[in-house]
Amino acid sequence: MSGSDDKTIQFRPPDNKIPGVSETFGERLRRRRQELNDAETPPALTWQSKARNLSAIVVESPHASASIARKSAEAARALEGVACVLFASDLPPFQNALGAEYSSEPLLAEDEVHFRGQPAAIIVATDLATCQRAASLIEIDYHVTPGILTLDHAITMSSYHGEPKTCERGDATRAINQSARKLRGSLSIAPQQTCLEGGTKITVRPWQDGKGLNIHASCLLPTAVRSAVAKTTDVPESNIHIEPVDLPGPIGSLETEPVRLASLAAHAVKRCGSSVTLHVTSPHSPLAGGTRHRTKAQYEVGFEEDGTINGVKVDLILEGGWYAADSENAIDRALLHADSVYDFPNLSIVARLCQTNHIVSSSLPAEGAAQGAWAAEEVIQRVAEATNLSSRKIREKNFYAEEGELKTTPYGQPIDTKAISRVWNKALDRSKFRERAEAVTEWNRKNACYKRGIAAIPIKFGIGDPRSDRNAAAAVVQILADGSVIVRVGLVNTNDGLDAQIREEVACLLGVEEEAIRVILNDFDALPRATSIIGTDASGLILRALEDACGRLTKRLREVAFQLFAARGQTEIEMEAIRFSRGAVGTDSTGNAPLHFKEVIEGALRKRVSLIENGYHRTPNLWWDPELGAGWPFSSFTYAAAVAEIELDAFTGEIQILRIDIAHEGSPSSKQEDRDFAQLMRAFTLGAGWMLSEDTPDPENEHGDHCPIEERIPGFADAPFQIVTDRLRPLGSPSTMPGDPCAEAPVLLAVSLREALLEALRSFGFNTDLNIDLPLPATPP
Numbered sequence: 001m002s003g004s005d006d007k008t009i010q011f012r013p014p015d016n017k018i019p020g021v022s023e024t025f026g027e028r029l030r031r032r033r034q035e036l037n038d039a040e041t042p043p044a045l046t047w048q049s050k051a052r053n054l055s056a057i058v059v060e061s062p063h064a065s066a067s068i069a070r071k072s073a074e075a076a077r078a079l080e081g082v083a084c085v086l087f088a089s090d091l092p093p094f095q096n097a098l099g100a101e102y103s104s105e106p107l108l109a110e111d112e113v114h115f116r117g118q119p120a121a122i123i124v125a126t127d128l129a130t131c132q133r134a135a136s137l138i139e140i141d142y143h144v145t146p147g148i149l150t151l152d153h154a155i156t157m158s159s160y161h162g163e164p165k166t167c168e169r170g171d172a173t174r175a176i177n178q179s180a181r182k183l184r185g186s187l188s189i190a191p192q193q194t195c196l197e198g199g200t201k202i203t204v205r206p207w208q209d210g211k212g213l214n215i216h217a218s219c220l221l222p223t224a225v226r227s228a229v230a231k232t233t234d235v236p237e238s239n240i241h242i243e244p245v246d247l248p249g250p251i252g253s254l255e256t257e258p259v260r261l262a263s264l265a266a267h268a269v270k271r272c273g274s275s276v277t278l279h280v281t282s283p284h285s286p287l288a289g290g291t292r293h294r295t296k297a298q299y300e301v302g303f304e305e306d307g308t309i310n311g312v313k314v315d316l317i318l319e320g321g322w323y324a325a326d327s328e329n330a331i332d333r334a335l336l337h338a339d340s341v342y343d344f345p346n347l348s349i350v351a352r353l354c355q356t357n358h359i360v361s362s363s364l365p366a367e368g369a370a371q372g373a374w375a376a377e378e379v380i381q382r383v384a385e386a387t388n389l390s391s392r393k394i395r396e397k398n399f400y401a402e403e404g405e406l407k408t409t410p411y412g413q414p415i416d417t418k419a420i421s422r423v424w425n426k427a428l429d430r431s432k433f434r435e436r437a438e439a440v441t442e443w444n445r446k447n448a449c450y451k452r453g454i455a456a457i458p459i460k461f462g463i464g465d466p467r468s469d470r471n472a473a474a475a476v477v478q479i480l481a482d483g484s485v486i487v488r489v490g491l492v493n494t495n496d497g498l499d500a501q502i503r504e505e506v507a508c509l510l511g512v513e514e515e516a517i518r519v520i521l522n523d524f525d526a527l528p529r530a531t532s533i534i535g536t537d538a539s540g541l542i543l544r545a546l547e548d549a550c551g552r553l554t555k556r557l558r559e560v561a562f563q564l565f566a567a568r569g570q571t572e573i574e575m576e577a578i579r580f581s582r583g584a585v586g587t588d589s590t591g592n593a594p595l596h597f598k599e600v601i602e603g604a605l606r607k608r609v610s611l612i613e614n615g616y617h618r619t620p621n622l623w624w625d626p627e628l629g630a631g632w633p634f635s636s637f638t639y640a641a642a643v644a645e646i647e648l649d650a651f652t653g654e655i656q657i658l659r660i661d662i663a664h665e666g667s668p669s670s671k672q673e674d675r676d677f678a679q680l681m682r683a684f685t686l687g688a689g690w691m692l693s694e695d696t697p698d699p700e701n702e703h704g705d706h707c708p709i710e711e712r713i714p715g716f717a718d719a720p721f722q723i724v725t726d727r728l729r730p731l732g733s734p735s736t737m738p739g740d741p742c743a744e745a746p747v748l749l750a751v752s753l754r755e756a757l758l759e760a761l762r763s764f765g766f767n768t769d770l771n772i773d774l775p776l777p778a779t780p781p
Contacts, residue, residue: 052274053203054083056265057131059121059138060285061113064357065147068111068120068140075137076123081130083272085138086122091267095232098259105323107232107263113142114322115359117286119260124268128279147357151296151319154354161324161353167335167629169410170346175311179302183386186299187378189371189776191292191319192690194364200288202258204229204265205275212239213266219244219258220363220492222522223530228259229266244522246493255363255534256325257287286359292367292690293330293360294319297375307387307394311346314338314375318368320353321360327353329535332466332626333368336633337748339410340376341420341458343400347410363534365683366461366747370690373459373748374776381755385771391755392433392456399424399458411630415460419639419731423663424458426726427641431456431661436645444763449650452658453759457752458641461745462634463738464619465535471635472618473531473541476523477506477549479611483583483598484516489542490527497675498539501739504671505543509550511580512597537635539667539739541617549615554580560604561585561595568593638730638741640664642684644752648760653780655692655757657720660684662749666727668737676727680742685719687750692757693718695779754778 073085088096088108098105109120120140125131148154176182203216213235219225222244230237265278280288298315316334320327335351380398384391400407402417409415428434433456440452464471476488487506491498499519507514524530531538562575565586570593577587586594604611624631643661648654662684666676730737754774761772 052126054124054126054268054272054274054276055128055131056122056124056268056276056278057128057135058119058261058264058278058280058287059123059135059140060287061109061116061118061120061142063113063142063144063147064116064149066113066142066144068109068113069143070139070141071121072139073121073137075139076134079125079130079134079137081126082134083124083126083274084268085124085134086267086271087120090271092234095234095267097232098228098263105260105325107260107267115286115357117359119264119287122264122268122278124272124276128281131279148355149357151294151317151354151356154319154356155296155317159355161320161327161355164350164352165331165335165626165629166351167338167349167410168347169344170311172311172313172346172348175346176300176302176313179310180304181386182300182302183382184298184300185378185382187295187297187375187776189295189297189374190696191294191360191362192364192686192694192777193292193696194290200257200261200280201277202261202265203275203277204262204269206269206273207241208239210273211235212241213269215240215242215262215266217242217244217258217262218247219262220247220255220534221530221532222492222524223490223528224255225259225262226524229262232263233266233270235266242524244492244524246495246522248495255532256361257290261287286361290361290363291359292362292364293327293371295334295371295375297371297378299375299379301379301383303383303387305387307383307389307397309342309344309379309383309394309398312344312379313348314350314379316349316351316372316375318351318353318371319356319358319360321356321358323359324353324355325361327360329465329467330362330368332624332633333462333535334372335626335629336409336411336462336466336624337369337372337460338375340373341400341460341639342376342380342395342398343407344398349410365534365686365744367535369461369744370687370748370751373461374751377457377751377755381758382771395456395458396424411624411633413632413634415637416639416731419637419665420458420460422728422731423639423641423665424456426663426728427458427643427661428456430663430724430726431643431659433643440645440759441763444760450647451650451760451763452645452647453756453761453763454643454645455752455755455759456641456643457749457755458639459745459748460637460639461748463537463540463636463638463741464622464634465532466624466631466633468619468622468624468633470532470536471541471622472529472616473538473545474527474529475542475545475549475615476526477546477553477613477615479510479553479601481601481605483512483601484518485510485512486518486520487546488520488523488526490524490530491521491538491542492530492533493521494533496679497672498542501539501667501669501672501675502542502546504669505546506550509547509580510554510597511585512583535744537619537738537740539743540635540737541619541739543739544617545615547615548617549613552613552615553611556609557585557600557604560607560609561600563607564595564600564603636730636738638665638738638745640745640749642746642749642752644756646753646756646760648757650764655753655778655780657688657718657753659722659724660720660752661724662746663726663728664746664749665730665741667739667741668730670729673727676742677725679740680725680727680746681723683742683744683746684749687747688718688753689777690747691750691753691777693779694777696777 205214207214584594624633
């Protein structure tokens with residue numbers, strides 16, 4: 001049905017009575033829905049329709065900003081093999097939206113499009129080729145309007161999402177004015193893009209005789225997909241079963257786009273009564289990839305000749321696209337990391353989110369945090385240039401110092417100053433930074449065609465999500481009759497070794513062998529909500545939820561064991577002293593006569609003791625008030641430092657990473673060193689690609705076809721010649737130690753490569769004090 005053929009019936013508000021008819025608002029709403037669906041009633045679910053598996057594609061807008069004058073799908077609907085074509089007007093009332101948590105973004109464009117790639121229609125047919133032929137027959141007349149495509153344009157037009165967010169300490173303006181020297185500058189950070197190789201495919205099937213839906217999708221947050229589909233299709237969430245695909249890593253999928261695509265596919269299933277597989281095959285489609293937030297940082301700093309910084313003002317401007325979606329979280333994280341590891345006594349941070357005619361949907365690690373921390377590093381670098389001092393000395397002079405009173409961030413959360421000094425000194429000592437810096441200077445003096453640079457960078461990274469509701473996890477632990485254990489976790493399987501970490505933890509808590517434990521990830525029927533793997537300490541939350549569940553189980557089993565010992569005449573045993581270890585249950589006093597774990601389980605079954613337990617953990621006392629610019633948004637901080645040495649070819653611009661030294665706080669368990677190392681290198685490589693090679697297209701080119709898989713992304717030739725890492729056991733209380741300290745923070749360490757590149761570039765000229773405006777990323781020609 002085309003938009004022009006739709007018979008529009010006036011919808012009256014509740015206070016307007018229909019003459020001669022007495023009906024409630026709910027009755028009128030149901031009648032309206034029925035009238036809209038009379039022209040094309042969904043077919044009854046039969047065994048023939050169940051056997052069909054239809055294909056679907058999305059018709060995307062080719063323009064960044066336009067109004068829609070006319071839509072027609074008559075020719076497409078007449079094509080043989082086409083099951084249906086849906087425009088926004090064909091969806092039931094109030095179901096053309098992703099929901100309030102996604103800025104009320106429409107599923108299908110109605111009268112306007114606001115970014116290139118915005119869905120305008122969905123085509124369902126017998127196969128993909130028929131869908132593509134039908135797409136060429138759809139007629140949509142666009143009246144193109146000028147769009148806001150750059151940050152500078154958005155700033156000029158005052159195009160923003162919401163009000164600015166601020167965080168302050170002291171009086172930055174006064175401190176800058178009273179300083180001996182001052183300077184201003186800016187840093188532009190281009191976005192990093194991710195493109196899912198092979199495209200995106202989501203399959204939705206009718207379930208429970210058409211009353212429910214089964215969703216097979218690749219997604220980071222499956223329960224968000226389930227909730228959105230339930231809202232947009234008016235199907236109870238209990239009747240929606242989701243089967244997430246195992247991911248090759250945390251950047252193997254997206255967070256927002258699967259929600260949109262699954263909702264569209266669900267509407268197609270409701271209309272056709274058959275299984276539908278929605279394809280996004282073009283790597284150039286914005287729906288098949290994610291984009292970090294383009295950032296512009298403007299700063300003003302006042303300092304003394306010795307490099308002491310008195311005051312800093314930073315304005316962070318992030319591109320939020322047309323619909324803010326998860327961008328509010330990114331701007332919060334940028335604001336919260338803009339002090340980095342530096343104790344600026346007077347600091348003012350202002351962050352704003354620009355509204356542009358783009359789609360910004362990032363599901364990449366350290367989003368927002370990297371942009372904020374790198375702005376602070378740019379300030380340090382420029383002060384070093386102005387004072388003709390080394391950036392290492394400027395950093396050390398402005399660290400959060402160990403002596404004196406308790407140090408806190410500008411928003412009031414305490415900082416472990418000893419941890420900063422520990423990782424910094426460890427990285428410098430292990431890398432022999434001072435000796436190598438002198439050797440690099442000597443190398444550059446003798447070589448005209450190749451230049452080297454070396455730099456050291458410290459970072460702190462907040463563990464957790466400023467949205468406190470996301471810092472929670474659930475798990476189910478079930479002990480079977482033979483003493484084996486099944487663990488169900490509400491987390492997407494990213495194949496990063498988390499299941500091994502869970503087995504180790506449960507084996508330690510229950511005192512059983514790891515081989516007897518089976519871990520089931522991707523189980524979202526038994527657990528109501530998934531834990532996000534991006535932006536949260538997912539492993540730490542899961543491990544504490546398991547500790548909660550296993551603690552209750554062992555408490556019950558300890559009572560059973562106490563009774564079994566008493567039945568054997570061992571009445572001197574205290575129940576609190578009973579321990580579970582390596583399949584045995586007993587105390588130090590039981591000597592060589594402990595109980596076998598299986599005996600205790602058999603006794604528990606005879607006594608009808610429950611052997612299944614739900615565990616739940618939420619990080620306590622988290623809060624963040626953007627209006628006050630104060631709070632305790634993170635469960636803890638993780639600290640790290642990196643020393644990078646690079647070599648630059650003067651003729652080709654090729655950059656080779658010679659050596660990387662990293663000192664990073666690792667997991668509390670020494671058994672997880674391999675997983676820590678894998679996460680560390682994955683995140684650092686991601687940051688290195690963003691820093692040195694992954695160029696992005698001109699934002700003003702709205703029709704530019706660009707995909708990261710077609711550009712220069714890091715490969716084996718870009719790997720460092722030498723990598724030295726130290727994973728230090730974190731300081732502080734075990735209850736606050738993160739389970740995934742190396743998952744995202746190393747992205748921030750990649751800025752050490754940029755600092756080293758700046759040092760190499762300066763050595764080409766006679767004036768080593770030359771100020772160089774190095775783009776980010778610094779992609780070679």
